Amino acid sequence: MPIGALIACILITVLLLTCVAGIVLHISDKLNTNADKSGNNSILTTQLPESTFAAVTDNPIMPTEQGSVAPTAAPTLTPSNGGGTQATPNTPITDVLANCMNTVVSIDISVSDGYQQVVAGSGSGVLISSNGYIVTCNHVVEGAAIIDVFLNDGTQYKAELVGNDPVTDIAVIKINEEGVTFPYATVGSSEELRVGETVYAIGNALGELSNTVTEGIISALGRDIEVNGQSMSVLQTSAAINEGNSGGGLFLYDGSLIGIVNAKSSGLTSSGATIDGLGFAVPTDLAKPIIDDIVEYGFVTGRPYLGVTTKNVSYGYGMFSYYTYPQVVSVLDGSPAAIAGIQENDVITQINGSPINSSTALRVAINKFKVGDKIKITVQRGNDVLNFDVTLLEKKVK
DSSP, X not given: OOHHHHHHHHHHHHHHHHHHXXXXXXXXXXXXXXXXXXTOOGGGOOSOOHHHHHHHHHSOOOOSOOTTOOOOOOOTXXXXXXXXXXXXXXXXXXHHHHHHHTTEEEEEEEEEETXXXXXXEEEEEEEOSTTOEEEEEHHHHTTOSEEEEEOTXXXXXXXXXXXEETTTTEEEEEEOOTTXXXXXXXXXXXXXXXXXXXXXEEEXXXXXXXXXXXXXXXXXXEEEEEETTEEEEEEEEOSOOOTTOTTOEEEXXXXXXXXXXXXXXXXXXXXXXXXXXXXXXXXXXXXXXHHHHHHXXXXXXXXXXXXXXXXXXXXXXXXXXXXXXXXXXXXXXXXXXXXXXXXXXXXXXXXXXXXXXXXXXXXXXXXXXXXXXXXXXXEEETTEEEEEEEXXXXXXXO
């Protein structure tokens, strides 16, 4: 091919490629312009899909802070939300906690010491009615000669013991003050709780820092622990619990009372491991019927009892076969145990054929029965094994 023709072909090819490139760039620019005008450019979209957003907000986690905005506290002696602490879904957590704090009281108990009364301990309580009924722990007010109650605003009142229940560690006291309407907590349902839900413990931390609020989650449901020799099923929480918190409230993020704080684990285990973040509370579904009975009757109805005090002993059937059993220390006159013939120093080994290996196990077993139930108790008396038919009677706290 002549050189001139070759050069002409090359120029024509370059011209054609330039035209094609120009057309492509023009079309691409046109498409981008249309996308910007319509707002449908998915690359620039940052919103979550609608279904995901809806799923997140169906069960909102309430914020723990509201920037630098100060909480709006409810009047101390005015029931919030028409009575009770449960808030509407959009209520800021600061307002919810302000209402809850107004229902939590600090408690000082005094005992007789010769000719004077001395403060023997401090705890917490929660107002549960507008006329002054307060729920607290039995171990907070047990043996108190004088009960002083302090509201969130520092107002002091005298309170009287209405009744108590050592089995559930629940007690009810009352402020008898005419013409005063008290704020009170909305009692929620602990049955609907789920592990991981946000909760707040409010109480008289260390007996000095009244209405201290600590945040945590529900760590476990139905945790079996022993408190003051009583076995009970409680809620476990990671909220910080300190001395003086006993009897205080465990509140859900909506302001409802779902537990009465009654125990904590602290210090070191036997192996030297540090214990941290283990707090416990009596669930409201367990506490409510106890509270209702105490308010109405002054004691817990339908509570069976055996009528013995016991201690744990090791009792062996052979050189290397030793077991722990409850041994009877005393028998209450007129009690079911006395009527049946159980005596001091008897070692209780079985109830209805099931082994009983501690004083706690004995109390737990008895509490599973009803008043009027007939049970068979097996005891070791010296070298003899005896069986007693016992009819359980009603235990009255008062």
